Amino acid sequence: MEQVFNHVKCVQLDPLKAIRESHELVCLSRGVPLERAKSLLTADSPFQIFTYPGHAMAILPLDMWPWFAFMRRHLLAKGWRGPAVDADTVCSLRALLRERDVITVKDLPKGTGTGWNRSSQWRIAAEWLLWTGEVVSTTRNGTHREYALTGKAIPEALLRLEPSDNDCIDHLVAEVVEALGVATSDDIADYFRLRRDRVERALQAIDCPKGTVDGWIEPVWLSRRAESLARTKLDCVTPLSPFDSLVWYRPRLQRLFGKAYTLEAYKRADERAFGHYFMPILAGAEIVGRVAPRRNKHQVSIEAYEFDACLDLAVTERALHLLQAWSEAAVFESPTQHLLIAE
Template sequence: MITLSQDAVRGLMIAAQGLQSEPQPPATKEDILAILRLIHMLQIDSISVVARAPYFVLWSRLDDYNPGWLDELLEEGAIFEHFASANCFLPLEDYPLYLAGSRIFDWRNPRKWLDDHPLLTSTILNHIRTHGETRHTDFKATDGQKHDWTNPKEEQIALEYLLYVGELMIRKRDNLQRVYDLRERIYPDADKLPAVSRDDAHDQFVLNTVRALGVAKADWIADYYRLKNADVSAALKRLEKQDRLLRVAVEGWKTPGYVHPDNLNRVEAAAGGKIPHSKTTLLSPFDPLVWSRGRTLDVFDFDFPIEYYFPESKRKYGYYSLPILHNNALIGRLDPKAHRKEGIFEVKSLHLEPGIEVDDALVARLKRVLQACALWHETPQVIVRESTEPELAELLSD
């Protein structure tokens, strides 16, 4: 059995996530699909103090690119939107897995809800058949209640559940708002897809996760697609028996690690000391490298609370702090805001982890990544207000 160091696990995870340091040619629209096939999902979120989550996750890997390409891929039908770790953009080839009733169906049971609301369901489907592209705002609430994102109207729930069961798909997003249409209009070949069983869907979700993480503990796997632990355990047994997953030993772990055969050459090289090396970049809180707080603490010894849920008085690092990836470590975090009208990329605070040595090389890397991020946001002036190392704020500001 291959034995890996903790350093090797970090490097392998970074490389599997597409964050390794290597020459970066100019990005193309096809590169977005390549990244999506590596990490399997781009989580959607509405916070916009900097570029929204799916666009920022791509920037961390592609550097300068046209964010409009992601929207075009959705409209072209090359990707689709569904619930994975949350609402996500996903590669189209994964679509059959989401019709197998293997995750969200277990806890929301959308088919039962739709069956319990037959008149509403038929009204919405008939409207879309007649009028085509539809938003939830095309329907007025009929229950007399006040609704918001925490308490959506039944018409909005019906649209979402019709998406989950495969009756509808998302044509595009218009100012964040979903635009729905019938699946046969967006993906006419979907009816020709082979049916996928629940077990086969679980197996593929587990394979996708292990490949995307490079090396994975069993405890980490369920979180990636919000699977049940029992379903993951059963899938691991099947996949090991079929030699579709491999076990490795990791120094300091009491349980085995799992690797995908596609990553075996890289794993063997890392075991021999050739560990992939990270680029220096900023990460979205919704980046799959860090969105699992327990895994982030396990792998990087980096405690990463999401503080935009906290009252301002309880925040230690800021409203929307971004982890800083450098030299295969998460060395700190910064709280940014892109002032688009003023052309200013503001860093309200920058916190480095204890023990991080600030030398000329680190300053140069941080300055380069801040300038690149600022230019991509079309906010070219960088201003760093505060830092745990006071001189760093001045060195990194324009």
């Protein structure tokens, strides 16, 4: 588990669950055993993390806490794009957190309405305190984040660190370059949703090596260990989450693998060209196709799948076998139709 985070730095959280939750799939695709992957956000996790808006809401190694100080300071000074925060509710929530070690949204008064409004002022206050750093979440109770006062959950040595905004950005950009190996400025900016001008300044400040890639318009920035990162097992076959850092930035997916995959979960069923959810299939150093699994409680079916022409059928069988094992579904229906062959 620790090795996964040492490499990717950031694992996006997402509520969609076709096989397993996305963060579990990221671990599974990198060889973490199923039971350990399932433990990631629990008190039994072997690795210390916190959840924060890294790339959207994400799981981050605990030692990255100080390097998001720039965002916390900005939010405290400028506010956020979320709904208005009620100051009295924030005070009440602080008092509740001082009384208890952790709370979840189940401990808060319920709201009404839809979307953010459904969250109620209590839930909005909890998220505001999380984003601004007064509260932190390191575990979950079921699917609900557990909130604790930061001083109770973050080690004192990390709390004492207060890097400047530029130091924060420099550190995060350096981490992204190491995670990606070879990346354009846009790739780097997308990883932690940083401003392009800040990324460009940081790349100069950290003296990052620069180069070109055949067929790419933009210049690229290189990890000093890019060559070792490029080594891969050519016989490896693994499905990926659509929110995996390898593919989450679709322009990079297109440049690296020549695949124009898009998530259609939020489209109406009759507007989808492929399926509700897609999982790219990585074989060696190439993405050779995708499958669209759909879960209904303890049953998983494959809505559609497509693979490159002339691909060995053994690759598809290995991919589907892994999906079945990871899903722990009582019923797993392999595809019998909707086979698409990419030219």
